[in-house]
Amino acid sequence: xxxxxxxxxxxxxxxxxxxxxxxxxxxxxxxxxxxxxxxxxxxxxxxxxxxxxxxxxxxxxxxxxxxxxxxxxxxxxxxxxxxxxxxxxxxxxxxxxxxxxxxxxxxxxxxxxxxxxxxxxxxxxxxxxxxxxxxxxxxxxxxxxxxxxxxxxxxxxxxxxxxxxxxxxxxxxxxxxxxxxxxxxxxxxxxxxxxxxxxxxxxxxxxxxxxxxxxxxxxxxxxxxxxxxxxxxxxxxxxxxxxxxxxxxxxxxxxxxxxxxxxxxxxxxxxxxxxxxxxxxxxxxxxxxxxxxxxxxxxxxxxxxxxxxxxxxxxxxxxxxxxxxxxxxxxxxxxxxxxxxxxxxxxxxxxxxxxxxxxxxxxxxxxxxxxxxxxxxxxxxxxxxxxxxxxxxxxxxxxxxxxxxxxxxxxxxxxxxxxxxxxxxxxxxxxxxxxxxxxxxxxxxxxxxxxxxxxxxxxxxxxxxxxxxxxxxxxxxxxxxxxxxxxxxxxxxxxxxxxxxxxxxxx
Amino acid sequence: xxxxxxxxxxxxxxxxxxxxxxxxxxxxxxxxxxxxxxxxxxxxxxxxxxxxxxxxxxxxxxxxxxxxxxxxxxxxxxxxxxxxxxxxxxxxxxxxxxxxxxxxxxxxxxxxxxxxxxxxxxxxxxxxxxxxxxxxxxxxxxxxxxxxxxxxxxxxxxxxxxxxxxxxxxxxxxxxxxxxxxxxxxxxxxxxxxxxxxxxxxxxxxxxxxxxxxxxxxxxxxxxxxxxxxxxxxxxxxxxxxxxxxxxxxxxxxxxxxxxxxxxxxxxxxxxxxxxxxxxxxxxxxxxxxxxxxxxxxxxxxxxxxxxxxxxxxxxxxxxxxxxxxxxxxxxxxxxxxxxxxxxxxxxxxxx
Numbered sequence: 001x002x003x004x005x006x007x008x009x010x011x012x013x014x015x016x017x018x019x020x021x022x023x024x025x026x027x028x029x030x031x032x033x034x035x036x037x038x039x040x041x042x043x044x045x046x047x048x049x050x051x052x053x054x055x056x057x058x059x060x061x062x063x064x065x066x067x068x069x070x071x072x073x074x075x076x077x078x079x080x081x082x083x084x085x086x087x088x089x090x091x092x093x094x095x096x097x098x099x100x101x102x103x104x105x106x107x108x109x110x111x112x113x114x115x116x117x118x119x120x121x122x123x124x125x126x127x128x129x130x131x132x133x134x135x136x137x138x139x140x141x142x143x144x145x146x147x148x149x150x151x152x153x154x155x156x157x158x159x160x161x162x163x164x165x166x167x168x169x170x171x172x173x174x175x176x177x178x179x180x181x182x183x184x185x186x187x188x189x190x191x192x193x194x195x196x197x198x199x200x201x202x203x204x205x206x207x208x209x210x211x212x213x214x215x216x217x218x219x220x221x222x223x224x225x226x227x228x229x230x231x232x233x234x235x236x237x238x239x240x241x242x243x244x245x246x247x248x249x250x251x252x253x254x255x256x257x258x259x260x261x262x263x264x265x266x267x268x269x270x271x272x273x274x275x276x277x278x279x280x281x282x283x284x285x286x287x288x289x290x291x292x293x294x295x296x297x298x299x300x301x302x303x304x305x306x307x308x309x310x311x312x313x314x315x316x317x318x319x320x321x322x323x324x325x326x327x328x329x330x331x332x333x334x335x336x337x338x339x340x341x342x343x344x345x346x347x348x349x350x351x352x353x354x355x356x357x358x359x360x361x362x363x364x365x366x367x368x369x370x371x372x373x374x375x376x377x378x379x380x381x382x383x384x385x386x387x388x389x390x391x392x393x394x395x396x397x398x399x400x401x402x403x404x405x406x407x408x409x410x411x412x413x414x415x416x417x418x419x420x421x422x423x424x425x426x427x428x429x430x431x432x433x434x435x436x437x438x439x440x441x442x443x444x445x446x447x448x449x450x451x452x453x454x455x456x457x458x459x460x461x462x463x464x465x466x467x468x469x470x471x472x473x474x475x476x477x478x479x480x481x482x483x484x485x486x487x488x489x490x491x492x493x494x495x496x497x498x499x500x501x502x503x504x505x506x507x
Numbered sequence: 508x509x510x511x512x513x514x515x516x517x518x519x520x521x522x523x524x525x526x527x528x529x530x531x532x533x534x535x536x537x538x539x540x541x542x543x544x545x546x547x548x549x550x551x552x553x554x555x556x557x558x559x560x561x562x563x564x565x566x567x568x569x570x571x572x573x574x575x576x577x578x579x580x581x582x583x584x585x586x587x588x589x590x591x592x593x594x595x596x597x598x599x600x601x602x603x604x605x606x607x608x609x610x611x612x613x614x615x616x617x618x619x620x621x622x623x624x625x626x627x628x629x630x631x632x633x634x635x636x637x638x639x640x641x642x643x644x645x646x647x648x649x650x651x652x653x654x655x656x657x658x659x660x661x662x663x664x665x666x667x668x669x670x671x672x673x674x675x676x677x678x679x680x681x682x683x684x685x686x687x688x689x690x691x692x693x694x695x696x697x698x699x700x701x702x703x704x705x706x707x708x709x710x711x712x713x714x715x716x717x718x719x720x721x722x723x724x725x726x727x728x729x730x731x732x733x734x735x736x737x738x739x740x741x742x743x744x745x746x747x748x749x750x751x752x753x754x755x756x757x758x759x760x761x762x763x764x765x766x767x768x769x770x771x772x773x774x775x776x777x778x779x780x781x782x783x784x785x786x787x788x789x790x791x792x793x794x795x796x797x798x799x800x801x802x803x804x805x806x807x808x809x810x811x812x813x814x815x816x817x818x819x820x821x822x823x824x825x826x827x828x829x830x831x832x833x834x835x836x837x838x839x840x841x842x843x844x845x846x847x848x849x850x851x852x853x854x855x856x857x858x859x
Contacts (some may be wrong), residue, residue, distance in 0.1 A: 058719075081721025098709045098718035100779035109709050110720040118700050 009074070010037050011198040012057065012088065012167040017066035019052050026052040027063070028222045034167050034198035034343045039189060041213035041230075042202045045292070045461070048219040050202055057200075058090045059083040070166075084110055087166030089159070093175045093294075095152035099145035103127060106144050130158045134188055141203055150181035155189055168192060169200045169475035174208055175294045175476075179228050186212055204292045206498040207237050235500050237490070243461065243490045255469070258291040259283025261319075262453045263422055265304070273299045274477035277313070281422065281453045285347045286444065288468030289457040291497050296475040297457045298340060301424045304455070305337035318421075331360060334421035338411050338428060340457070346411045349400035353392060354381040356399050357414045384413030388443060404434020412443065423447065424455045429463060440465060461490055474497050520833055521773045525788040529795065536799040543799065546677035553680070554668060556794045557687035557789075558749065560582075561742040562761060563768040564694050564788040565617075565735030570769050571698075571713040572728050573708040573714065573778030574631035578620060580761035581642035586612045586743025587753045588646055591655035594747075598661040605664070609744035610737045616642060616738015621729035638795040639762065647755045657751030682747055687787075690749070692784045707731060711778020760812075767793055771822040773830075793818060 013033040027049045034040055040060045055061040055066075057497040059077035068075055068201070070086055077083050101461075104127035127140035136154050144155060153173060160168050174182045189199060189212055203209055209216060210230060217227040219239040225241045226233075259282050268277040274296045279467070281287045303310040306324040315322050317333055324330050339346040347356055358365055358377045365373045365380075381395035388409040392402055398445050399410055407419050408428060413424065425444070427439040444467055448454055458464045464471055471488045473480040473496040480496040537544040537686070562579050569576045575783065577763025588607045593608065594600055623634040672685035698704035706727045710717045717724050734823075746758055773780025800806045800814065 060719075079721060080719050081723070084721050091721075092719075096713065098712040098779070100708055100712035100775075101705070103706060105709075109705060110722065116702050118702055118705055119698075158747050241560055 009036050010034065011070070013067075013069040013072075014053070014057070015069065016068040017053070017056060017063045017068075019049075019056060019064050021052075025222050027056075029066075030219070030222070030224045031066075032217055032224065032227065034200055036166075036196045036198050037193055038214045039193055039201050039212050041209040041216045042200060042219065042237060043204075043209065043242055045207075045459075048242075049222040050219055051171070052222075053219075054090060054171055054200075056204070057083070057088060057167070057169055059088075066328055080112070084163055087164055088169070089165045089167075090165055090169040090171060090249075091153060091156045091160065091173050093172040095149065095156050096146045097147075097152050097155055097326070099143065101144060102141050103131075103138055103144055103147075103155055104235070105138040105153050108141075108161050110159065110163065118280035123274060126162070129160070130161055131279060133161070133190070134158060136184075149176050150178075150184065153177075153185065154188070158194075159309045161192075165192075165197055169202075171202050171295070172204065173201075174203055174205060182208065204294065204498055206238060206500050209238075210235070218242055226420065231433055235495070236496075237503070239491055239494045239498070239500070243318045243494050258285055258469070259451055259453075262318040263304075264314075265300075265317065266314040267290035268300065268303060268310040268315070270299065270303060270308070270310045273308075274303075274310075274474070277310075277474075277479050279472055279482060281455060283421070283451045283453050284448050285470070286448050286454045286456055286468045288464035288471040289474060290461065290464045290471050290493050291459075291474040291480075293459070294476060295497065296477040297474050298476070299477075301337055301426050301455065301457055304330070304422075304424060307337075331418050331420075334419065335424065336415035336418050336422070337424040338408075338415055338426060340427035340430060347399050347407060347408060347414075350398055352398055353385070353390065353395040353402075353410050353413075354378055356410055357381045357384055357395075357417055360414060361417050381413070381418060384410075384416065388413055389439065405430070405432040405439065408432055408436070408440060409443070412440075416447075420452065422453045422455065424457070424459045427459065428456070429458070429460065437463075465490065465493065473497055509665070521829060522782065522785045522788060524829070525771075525773065525785065525792065529788060529792050531624055532795055532799065536795075536803060540803050543802070546679065548798075550679050550681065552791070552794055552798055553684045554749065555798075556791050557681070557683045557761035558742050558745045559688055559761065559764050559768060559794070560687045560787050560790045561738050561745065562765040562785045563772070563790050564690055566765040566769045567772075567774050567781060567783050567786045568694070568698075568707060568731040569631070569735045570766075570776055571711045571778055571781060572619065572655070572731050572772050573711045574624060574728065574731070575634040575635065575766065575776070576620060576732065576735050576757070577632065577762045577766075578638040579735065579742075579765055580617065580758050580763075581639050581646070582613050582616045582736055582739035582754070583647045583743040583746055583758035583761050585616070585642050586740045587750075587757050588650055588748040588755070590744060591660065591747045591753045592650075594661055594664060595655060595659035600661075602667075606741065608743055609740045609747075611740070613740015613743060614733050614737040615829075617733045617739070618729070620736065621732025624732060625725040625728040625851075634658055634772065635836060642756075643755075643759075650755055652755055654755075655751075655753040657748070660747075660751060661758055664748050665751060668745075686745070689782050690741075691787045698783065703727065711775075712780070763812075764790075767819050770819050773822075776823075789822075839848070 010033040015031050017027055017030045026141060030049065030053065042050055052061065059079045059082055068077060075086065077086065077088070087473045098109065100186065101109065104124045107127045107130065108123050109162050124140045131138050134157065138154065140149060149157070173185060177185060181242060189201070192199060199211070201213060215227065216230050218238060219224045220242060225244065230279055241424065246456050262283050265277055265278045269275045277300050279287065289300070291297050292372050299308065302308045304315065304324065306326045309325055312365065315324060322333060324333065335501065348359065353375050358380060362372070365377050367373050378395060383393065384390065385395055390406050390409045390413065392406060399407055403411065429440050432440070444454060444456070456464065456467055465488055470482055470484055471493060472482045473493055475497055478498070562583065566576060566579060589612060590605055590609050592606060620635055620638055623629050624631045667701065668681065668683055670682040671679050672682045673680040698707065706722055707723060710724055710727055714724065768790035769781070769786045770776055770789070771793060772785035772787065774786055793813060796810050796818070797814065800810070806814070
């Protein structure tokens, strides 16, 4: 096999690939090649188009335009099975294993052998051989259920090897691994490289990229920004390429006077999720939470709102230590949380604007006989429609009929109606258009002016920088630092988010 | 214990517990009911289990893929009726042709279910709830509410349920029972040694991973439904042979019995684990309990359904508790035998 694979010949070439999903251009004329015996790192912010590219390579999506070449010959990848037969395999952040099948079966399940029979003895033996090659001790006959994540990934790598993989795509394989497990994984990656496999390695951890990669390609907004050998790239350069754009000026932050201390999170930790989160938030302040996917920012929000409470640490609200065990309790304490997942968790889509807005506060509208005072409900809904300029023909309209931006505003109205002191906004502008986004920003400013404390979780870096008084950066469940508005630059935040900067001492 | 854990899965240990439970139930009835431990009891229970076991095998195939087939009762009834009328009309029809016809009718009905579920992407519970009613209505329409009677059937089919495969002393092993056992064994081997079988487990275990692994998910699920229908058709033939008289409500409620057998037999209703042997044990346990309780406490037939329901709940509860316990036991060993912290590369001082 190695004879046919001369080092540095392109195994898989993507030429001028474009892909569009409705309104978003996910990939725009991207060219990239994976060469034999080379680890090619792909970097980019969330939504830069990395996942779309992987899905095209593995046959899950078809490109709108462009060409794919395998060993110099143009090919079409119709589905995942064909991709595997061509020697293109992918390993995901969450391993795709079959818990009820044994390790050996997991390795050989996708095999296109002609014989319809399963030869158990032979299969187990071959599985053990492959695992032996990888220098890992795993009983091939054991069911895969309950294996630690790292072991599950090893099983997936063994599967790729058993398929004679030519191009291996690793989509953030290290995101949930411990340092020791990452080291083991890298050992395997190096072994694969030695064998002439072309590896595409995607990670948010810059130091890993510089440790393992031979070439670094950076995507931004669906375009290829740069592609260089690793020795011509520095972390600073990489970060600049990832961030690229300037902060747009329409984030007209109106600074509200900073009020008294509202809430302090003291060393909040939750096993396996986040560790030692420590911050203060004042009335009238917008505290931004920045970080990449998997930074566990949402989990901190959910902990404060009592959905998934922290294991240890303390929350002090208005000088009193409080224990928040449920959303009901959080609401009573004056905390509101706007979910990032509007459709699943935030709104009841088939119900009207009125019903959505009054849902958490129904008790207030309930009369003596337990009947709802619909007139009062309607009045509240009208109030928020005006205040938040929700564009809808009437407050009786089903929420599902509204645009994303207006849905977001309904959700805001729903939570503002609970009269919160602290408003946690999780990705409040994701998936809404520019105009609605500006309106939401305007509303956030106005609410801060009124003395609300706002915790703004956002993956949109310019947004976090533009809206926040201070920015807390998280990375894989750890707090990397809190930056004041003056200190917070895109480069600094991004550097902290990928683990390149020493944690800032201020908090 | 170590080798036991290596070669058996938690689910298989559960089957063992089912046998023990069955033995305990038989012993209980034997001590309470005069003449329970007799050749007659064996014959009666085994013949009755034979039909439901064949249906349960099909239900297992479907359940393994995280689906369910609620239309099996209607398929059994429909096949029994149609093949019965055909035999009454043309008594020269050969036994083989009658069986082939039953299996074919069932397979077509199963194919309709399968096509709607795997290519139409409708949830199986809804599709088969619909076809349960449709197939039954079709039967009512075709039959004009008339009944197939025993007298109209050829002699060979009337003799079939009483035909012995083997006679050991007083104990008769009926041909029908042997047929059911043969089907269980064939499908058990197929599930264990055919790639098709492995795919059923894989799809039920993690559908998303199955898709990403490039398995032919739709085709496999479709085939499972076709086989389930074909087995229900065969069961329809056995039903016709055993009862002779087929009305429009024939085999009504058999879907519940088959699901019960499967669940009690340790097949995970959420897919991915279980065996047809387990389903056979499940069917046997349920039938033994039913028949024993009727004779012992004179429980009325009306309470039997309630008993069945109770058994399902009990089975699901034990399944959750027992299998989780066992799995934890398995995993613990797994971790201790898994990759060690000290790989040789990190201990430069040691030379192997």
